[in-house]
Amino acid sequence: xxxxxxxxxxxxxxxxxxxxxxxxxxxxxxxxxxxxxxxxxxxxxxxxxxxxxxxxxxxxxxxxxxxxxxxxxxxxxxxxxxxxxxxxxxxxxxxxxxxxxxxxxxxxxxxxxxxxxxxxxxxxxxxxxxxxxxxxxxxxxxxxxxxxxxxxxxxxxxxxxxxxxxxxxxxxxxxxxxxxxxxxxxxxxxxxxxxxxxxxxxxxxxxxxxxxxxxxxxxxxxxxxxxxxxxxxxxxxxxxxxxxxxxxxxxxxxxxxxxxxxxxxxxxxxxxxxxxxxxxxxxxxxxxxxxxxxxxxxxxxxxxxxxxxxxxxxxxxxxx
Ligand SMILES: Cc1cc2nc3c(=O)[nH]c(=O)nc-3n(C[C@H](O)[C@H](O)[C@H](O)COP(=O)(O)OP(=O)(O)OC[C@H]3O[C@@H](n4cnc5c(N)ncnc54)[C@H](O)[C@@H]3O)c2cc1C
Numbered sequence: 001x002x003x004x005x006x007x008x009x010x011x012x013x014x015x016x017x018x019x020x021x022x023x024x025x026x027x028x029x030x031x032x033x034x035x036x037x038x039x040x041x042x043x044x045x046x047x048x049x050x051x052x053x054x055x056x057x058x059x060x061x062x063x064x065x066x067x068x069x070x071x072x073x074x075x076x077x078x079x080x081x082x083x084x085x086x087x088x089x090x091x092x093x094x095x096x097x098x099x100x101x102x103x104x105x106x107x108x109x110x111x112x113x114x115x116x117x118x119x120x121x122x123x124x125x126x127x128x129x130x131x132x133x134x135x136x137x138x139x140x141x142x143x144x145x146x147x148x149x150x151x152x153x154x155x156x157x158x159x160x161x162x163x164x165x166x167x168x169x170x171x172x173x174x175x176x177x178x179x180x181x182x183x184x185x186x187x188x189x190x191x192x193x194x195x196x197x198x199x200x201x202x203x204x205x206x207x208x209x210x211x212x213x214x215x216x217x218x219x220x221x222x223x224x225x226x227x228x229x230x231x232x233x234x235x236x237x238x239x240x241x242x243x244x245x246x247x248x249x250x251x252x253x254x255x256x257x258x259x260x261x262x263x264x265x266x267x268x269x270x271x272x273x274x275x276x277x278x279x280x281x282x283x284x285x286x287x288x289x290x291x292x293x294x295x296x297x298x299x300x301x302x303x304x305x306x307x308x309x310x311x312x313x314x315x316x317x318x319x320x
Contacts (some may be wrong), residue, residue, distance in 0.1 A: 034046055038238070049091075076143075077141050107210070151226075159188075265283055289313075
């Protein structure tokens with residue numbers, strides 16, 4: 001794809017669309033604004049947005065993408081991403097529109113497809129008396145996105161409970177269906193370090209503890225309360241913008257620098273949680289990106305620490 005001119009690239013996307021028409025069960029949308037698919041409510045159009053309904057759809061889609069050498073990116077619920085105002089030239093695969101099967105194997109063992117909502121999963125696990133994920137209650141992602149990002153809160157993270165991951169890997173013009181163990185995923189702070197950039201997680205196997213339903217419920221409620229008290233949930237955002245540096249808190253540093261409330265256009269550093277940037281209404285990706293730069297520069301100048309982004313950028317030139 002590198003060096004391809006706009007017309008040729010659009011030609012590729014058109015070919016993908018034509019080859020999927022009438023064969024894919026899920027929806028295929030053209031030139032659709034990604035702002036409708038992100039929690040920031042920001043993002044320009046995707047050339048093509050595909051919502052595979054199930055694993056067969058995903059296999060068909062990936063085989064066509066490989067044959068047409070078409071660029072793609074995966075989205076779950078779009079709650080940890082910043083999509084550029086120009087949008088995405090290629091195919092955006094939204095997994096939260098399908099792949100939502102949950103199989104309870106018993107004894108804390110659950111298999112869940114990547115598009116399943118994390119909060120629904122936590123509720124279902126609670127009903128069965130399966131404990132482990134309840135402190136993650138309120139994280140608004142999909143299961144696939146949560147595993148990719150090793151989502152966590154209050155000292156807990158999903159990677160602690162993952163026993164297996166099924167994924168499609170596209171490498172050297174070939175699609176491979178792989179299963180890896182949780183250990184092989186290389187879970188670390190907000191990452192599954194051994195996954196490749198373009199891997200598409202489609203199923204996750206979890207092994208949870210068994211506990212009293214009421215106790216799980218209490219911990220879940222406590223997590224939700226903590227979130228309501230500490231996070232600006234009433235405004236669009238993508239959660240924490242920066243990773244916490246080793247031994248420190250990005251939010252505390254930003255707050256010490258007096259940056260709460262700092263604005264670029266309609267993007268503002270939240271007054272409630274300094275590591276959140278909120279969209280006050282009409283914020284653009286450019287507003288957010290410029291605000292991120294300002295915060296990073298100020299924290300570097302005043303605290304001597306260079307903050308790294310947790311949010312994933314999509315459709316920006318540096319993304320590659
Ligand atoms: C209000 C708010 C609070 C939040 N609080 C927390 C928190 O406490 N802790 C925390 O960890 N996060 C938090 N987040 C961030 C976010 O919700 C999590 O990272 C979540 O797990 C992302 O899931 P998603 O489906 O939205 O992923 P997306 O945002 O859609 O994608 C994130 C990344 O994962 C990739 N990806 C998504 N699905 C797949 C898949 N199936 N296979 C391969 N790659 C995939 C994408 O390409 C992208 O790189 C918060 C966000 C908001 C808006």
